[in-house]
Amino acid sequence: MALKSPITTLIEMTEKEVDDAAKLLGRAIRAHEDTEKKLNLLQQYRNDYAQRLQDGAAKGLSVSQYTNFLSFLAKLDTAIDGQRQVVMDAAHRITMAKTEWQASEKKRLSYDTLQNRAQTALQKKEAKRDQKQTDEMAARALFYKR
Numbered sequence: 331m332a333l334k335s336p337i338t339t340l341i342e343m344t345e346k347e348v349d350d351a352a353k354l355l356g357r358a359i360r361a362h363e364d365t366e367k368k369l370n371l372l373q374q375y376r377n378d379y380a381q382r383l384q385d386g387a388a389k390g391l392s393v394s395q396y397t398n399f400l401s402f403l404a405k406l407d408t409a410i411d412g413q414r415q416v417v418m419d420a421a422h423r424i425t426m427a428k429t430e431w432q433a434s435e436k437k438r439l440s441y442d443t444l445q446n447r448a449q450t451a452l453q454k455k456e457a458k459r460d461q462k463q464t465d466e467m468a469a470r471a472l473f474y475k476r
Contacts, residue, residue: 337445344438351431358427362420369413376406
């Protein structure tokens with residue numbers, strides 16, 4: 331088995347970092363989507379309940395029923411505000427995960443560039459050596475021909 335170059339080892343390590351960061355980003359996006367769904371459900375439920383209040387008010391409500399409606403709507407508003415904060419926190423986690431993924435990807439691309447440069451330098455060196463051997467063989471052939 332051929333030994334790996336240090337740059338190859340670094341590339342493999344950063345590829346794992348990139349994969350892990352991408353998975354983290356995916357989980358953050360899914361969590362954000364889930365929190366938005368919950369927010370939408372709360373808002374829909376609040377709208378439905380507000381409509382029930384209006385319908386009840388049109389038919390006539392007692393003071394205690396009206397107070398209960400308003401109290402429950404206030405609790406729903408508080409829950410909606412809390413869920414909005416959860417959505418904003420989830421969006422922040424997406425931003426952080428995206429930044430981490432981009433940094434990992436940048437590092438991996440840097441190592442790839444270094445490896446490509448090293449391979450190009452090695453290929454040039456081999457081409458130069460091959461040309462030198464070809465020139466020496468041609469010179470010897472010419473020398474022996476004379």
